[in-house]
Amino acid sequence: MKLSAELRAFQARLGHDFADPALLVRALTHSSLSSPTRPDNQRLEFLGDRVLGLTIAEALLRQDRGASEGQLAPRLNALVRGETCAEIARQIGLGEMLKLGRSEMMTGGRRKDALLGDAMEAVIAAVYLDGGFAAARAMILRLWGDRIAGAEAASFNPKTALQEWAQAQGMGLPRYHVAERSGPDHAPSFRIVVILDDARSAEASGAGTKRSIEQAAAQAMLDKIGVTQ
Structure with missing residues (x-):
């Protein structure tokens, strides 16, 4: 599969060149456009959530070796919640890449937190399946870097x-x-x-x-x- 110029530019923003571009296309396909021949990103979202959680948990442990579980848990939650994933998605222009059905397009789906957050997790899973955990981890740490550094303040609820x-x-x-x-x-x-x-x-x-x-x-x-x- 050959990627469009827009998807190649998006791939560059992710910092990962896909050996299997179909994984990226699937990660960007919302259920409103899915079909038997065009799978959506819901299963990838499920996997990406776990890859993100593991990567962030490991990063927080390394960052603050004296923190207790009670201190780390809210920091983790602040970094992996849907709103944060949606913010990262906007930062890399993911919304413009989403493949949506007409109904979602007409109701502003490209700007919805839920869709953006889910797609960000799906993209993480796509990178993981294409390049392994090291590739997914490197991308997450790069995109979430400043937020990880400020996790203690961000965790205040x-x-x-x-x-x-x-x-x-x-x-x-x-x-x-x-x-x-x-x-x-x-x-x-x-x-x-x-x-x-x-x-x-x-x-x-x-x-x-x-x-x-x-x-x-x-x-x-x-x-x-x-x-x-």
């Missing part, structure tokens, strides 16, 4: 911190309320209010996932009550 603070004060769990939702399904905006048992509230708004705006609202509440990381 405002929602978890606020929940722990509230429980320490004898309160129930903070409640999150979607006060407003706007924009298209592929690029929604939210205004979310978080409320404590004592009626104190804070809010955040912006484009992104509901989860990310809830995190921002939780951080706004932490700032309001004077709780720091």
Whole structure:
């Protein structure tokens, strides 16, 4: 199989030349375009998630040899979650390479976090199957490098911190309320209010996932009550 000029350029951004280009094409094929003769990337996504997790776990152990499991786990989660994979995908222009069915194209599939994150994991699996673990590991460490270095700060979870603070004060769990939702399904905006048992509230708004705006609202509440990381 001969790759197009666009896919060759994408291959260069990955830093891996495929011996079997069909693996790359499959990794970029969403289920909305799959057929008996055109397999999609779902099985590759399953494998890539495990390759990514192992590589990042190993990198974190090497980076901080004194960290406990309790310290390492949230750092790992922050680095392998779908939102982070989607950010990496945008960084290398993966969205423009996706092969989508008409319905996904019309609803902005190239910009959806879920599709981008899944495809990034599929690409990792494709590199692994084509070049072995060493090739996949090298690509992941190159693309995730700055994030691995800043993993400790990235692992801070405002929602978890606020929940722990509230429980320490004898309160129930903070409640999150979607006060407003706007924009298209592929690029929604939210205004979310978080409320404590004592009626104190804070809010955040912006484009992104509901989860990310809830995190921002939780951080706004932490700032309001004077709780720091």
